[in-house]
Amino acid sequence: MATTVATAEEAVTTSSGPPSVRTGKAPGIKPRGWIGFLFIAPNLLGVIAFTLIPLISVIVLAFTDWNLVSGLGGITFNGLDNFVAIAQDPGFWRAVGLTLVYVGVSVPLTVVLGLALGIALNRPLPGRAVLRAIFFLPYIVNVVAIGMTWLMLMNPKAGLVNQVLDAFGLQPGWFASSHWALPALIVMAVWGGVGYCSLIYLSALQDAPRQLYEAADIDGAGAWAKFRVITWPSLLPTTIFLLVTLIIGASQGFGLIALITAGGPGDSTTTISYYMYQTGFQFYRFGYASAIGLVTFIGVLALTLVTWRAQRGRALHD
Numbered sequence: 116m117a118t119t120v121a122t123a124e125e126a127v128t129t130s131s132g133p134p135s136v137r138t139g140k141a142p143g144i145k146p147r148g149w150i151g152f153l154f155i156a157p158n159l160l161g162v163i164a165f166t167l168i169p170l171i172s173v174i175v176l177a178f179t180d181w182n183l184v185s186g187l188g189g190i191t192f193n194g195l196d197n198f199v200a201i202a203q204d205p206g207f208w209r210a211v212g213l214t215l216v217y218v219g220v221s222v223p224l225t226v227v228l229g230l231a232l233g234i235a236l237n238r239p240l241p242g243r244a245v246l247r248a249i250f251f252l253p254y255i256v257n258v259v260a261i262g263m264t265w266l267m268l269m270n271p272k273a274g275l276v277n278q279v280l281d282a283f284g285l286q287p288g289w290f291a292s293s294h295w296a297l298p299a300l301i302v303m304a305v306w307g308g309v310g311y312c313s314l315i316y317l318s319a320l321q322d323a324p325r326q327l328y329e330a331a332d333i334d335g336a337g338a339w340a341k342f343r344v345i346t347w348p349s350l351l352p353t354t355i356f357l358l359v360t361l362i363i364g365a366s367q368g369f370g371l372i373a374l375i376t377a378g379g380p381g382d383s384t385t386t387i388s389y390y391m392y393q394t395g396f397q398f399y400r401f402g403y404a405s406a407i408g409l410v411t412f413i414g415v416l417a418l419t420l421v422t423w424r425a426q427r428g429r430a431l432h433d
Contacts, residue, residue: 176405197406210390229312250310258370293383
């Protein structure tokens with residue numbers, strides 16, 4: 116009997132120790148951990164095929180002289196010759212100037228009008244949800260539909276816009292005029308982006324610190340004082356986000372220009388993106404077009420970093 120009890124105690128003591136794990140895998144490696152890669156593989160392959168490889172190709176081709184017609188065997192490296200040619204190209208610098216005008220006018224107008232619309236839609240209005248959807252609709256409409264609609268609205272003779280402006284003695288030629296074509300594109304860009312900005316601002320306004328507004332009401336602060344001290348600082352990160360994304364989008368604007376004006380009349384709407392398209396796909400100078408794209412990328416990146424850094428330390432934090 117004593118032997119049996121001792122044996123039972125030894126069994127209990129042995130079983131109370133830490134269980135041994137025998138998975139057959141090296142420590143730190145989870146079984147079937149590779150399954151997670153299968154879920155991200157489609158998107159990862161898309162990024163590699165349509166983003167990473169084209170980006171590397173542009174960087175490499177920027178230092179070459181290639182006209183596409185000669186095939187891959189016609190690629191010849193020419194060092195910094197493309198960048199020297201860019202610095203001496205008046206067409207490039209004119210395109211840069213038009214792009215700066217297009218971006219510098221359309222982006223601030225879009226942000227300011229989007230902020231005003233967002234504040235208005237944040238109030239308790241009848242049918243507010245429907246109004247939000249209506250104002251956001253232009254942002255998701257196909258670019259071809261937008262272009263055709265504005266072509267009819269801005270028709271110099273039969274367009275609704277000119278019929279209204281005629282009451283004020285104005286008859287702009289819009290897309291038929293080298294002086295009015297770029298302003299017309301700016302109007303279209305602002306119209307298409309205001310709804311998007313208002314929706315982003317509306318989301319930020321709903322997350323604003325309510326206790327600060329209540330304290331301001333107790334102190335007798337007016338609407339302008341509350342906007343300047345509370346609303347605007349709380350919206351500053353959102354504003355910087357919108358500025359950065361809109362600057363990038365406007366600098367790459369191509370669809371409406373290619374559809375409506377094709378860079379004209381003359382070269383009055385030849386922005387940097389359309390100039391790059393002309394250089395590569397009309398004149399087959401792919402090396403030079405790649406160099407333009409690389410310079411544009413560096414310029415937009417620098418402008419984005421400056422814009423982002425300008426708001427550091429100025430936002431309102433809870």
